[in-house]
Amino acid sequence: MNDAYKRTVSIASAPNLRDLGGIPIENGNIKRGLLYRSASLSSLTDTDQGWFSTLGIGTVYDFRTAAEAVESPDRLPTGSDRISLDVLADASASIAASVGQLTTDPQAFVASLTDGQAEHLFEDSYRDFVRMPSALTAYRSFFLSLIDEDRHGAALFHCTTGKDRTGWAAASLLTLLGVNEADVYDDYLQTNTDLLPALEHVLQNAESHGVERETLMPVLGVRESYLAAAFEQMREQFGSINEYARDGLGLTSEQLHRLRTNLT
Template sequence: MNSSSLSYERIVPMEGARNVRDLGGYSAAGGRTTKWGRFYRADGLHRLSERDQEAILARGVRKVVDLRHGYELSHSPNVFADSDRLSYLNVSLVNPATTARSDIRTLGDMYVDMLENVQAPLLRVFELLSEDAEEPVLFHCAAGKDRTGVVSALLLSLAGVSRETIVEDYVLTAECIAPLMDEFRAGRPEQVPADVYERFLGCDPGYMEQMLMHLQERHGDAERYLLAIGLSPEHVDALRRKLLGE
């Protein structure tokens, strides 16, 4: 089975979300493969139906890490926020208004900025993801593209997944969220000009390639980066075991 067919196999159909995907099945370092059913990446969960919620729980997910900002939480509350059936945690990675900054010209710039200037929240996210080695976890933002994409890229990089495959995983989002583009445009923050905001709705592979190149040139690799921002070696090892089943 080629990587393209695997990309479609990993999409988890939902009635109220479009970009729920399993990070399993990717070829990793040393001839290994990322484990299915350990990490799920997703877009907003605020429209999940009861059937959707049961489907997620049936996959064993008992932790949801919401990467959105407070503004987004208040306008589109997570359906699991008050659930007694799983642990819901919010760690805000980026304020959507960041796109209005003059030094953030592209999504690639924003991803690099996250690596360098959002390190404390990223550290917390990876601590949460490393917990409970056998327990599946779902992390998400609004589109499942930018904040979720950076976290996914770091996870896959830690597992030794190739840069080409990481970029392919990122680009798959474009097709998944195509039906939601009008909704995203309607949610544009007032302080962000429409033409600027439009540039930040895409999934150009160059954006993720820029971030991965920065990661390599500035930090060496994902493991060194995570250690540098404060993640303990024990947490790094736990993440790798969870990713690869070691």
């Protein structure tokens, strides 16, 4: 898939924002302008709210924890409704929900992330996105809301950096829609291009506290092994993506058909 740059939406205060439309499926492409993914919208400026409004986004799905959302609430323009879907509500701790600590205490955050520990923690978090009850509840609600006839406008989903909880939401949805594996990974890895430049201030802050930026790359970026861990958990626990949707998320064949019809 070589048109990822065409799907990226350049709004400075809304990093890692892109349209899932245009990604190819067997008999065409996912429809454009219906579904977007991004990082947190807590820094959306007044000026950029105007640009954001032109996307016609009526519903924003927030996968962050309650604590994350309270600390950095979304700044949405009038006409966009926010729905909280706490993927990690059942987790006592998760590295995916702790990235924000990099801005306050980077040394403490990276203290235990040596010798590949970061990669291991992220891979385990991605397994939680598949097996944790709160994650199953959140993603079920997300998919069902996408086919809710009372929902208006386009939809956007995000977490803090738009790469992990958001990454699995996108990857599982794209797979259910019939996107091939290579293109699913292409969209996932596009975060390394779209997000990292916006996190330069985080890297510089960490460096000012004696933390080498290379140490943070497994934390601030995404890696194939992270998403692979989620898919592996899905196959181990459910067998296939359709069985994950049916037995894990409780979606019916009719609901899956409507999801595919609405978006493709």
